[in-house]
Amino acid sequence: MKFIIKFIREALGRLIILVDLITRPRKQKRSPEAQANVEAEIGNYALYQFYACPFCVKTRRALHRLNLPMQKRNAKEGSEHRAALLSGGGAVKVPCLRIQKDGQDTWMYESSEIIKYLEQKFA
Ligand SMILES: N[C@@H](CCC(=O)N[C@@H](CS)C(=O)NCC(=O)O)C(=O)O
DSSP states (O other): OOHHHHHHHHHHHHHHHHHHHHHHOOOOOOHHHHHHHHHHHTTEEEEEOOOOHHHHHHHHHHHHHHHOOOOEEEEOOOOOHHHHHHHHSSOSSSSSEEEEEEEEEEEEEEEHHHHHHHHHOOO
């Protein structure tokens, strides 16, 4: 039964990925200078995620729309990223945005919160 539920979730996730690919929003355009500044800032960010998680697809879609080429870290079972997410953020829940700045780590959960934060900062 557990296997069937896992299979259905994976299949649904892949369907969502396909729909996302077909209906990709346009990327925000910036001057080369502005884009270089954004990319320098984004170097301090990483998105902990699963490939086929609908909330992660939604967040990756926002990253695409906002033209934020951010590092993505797969928190799959047994991975070093999963361990880092648990010890740093406190929970294995994705998506989670990690912001490393001035020697400090901030871990932000909830796709809607992450998107709102990125929109306010980069849109
Ligand atoms: N309300 C959350 C839901 C996130 C969520 O439920 N993520 C699932 C994956 S789709 C998760 O991390 N589950 C923990 C696990 O699978 O170990 C959001 O919008 O980010």
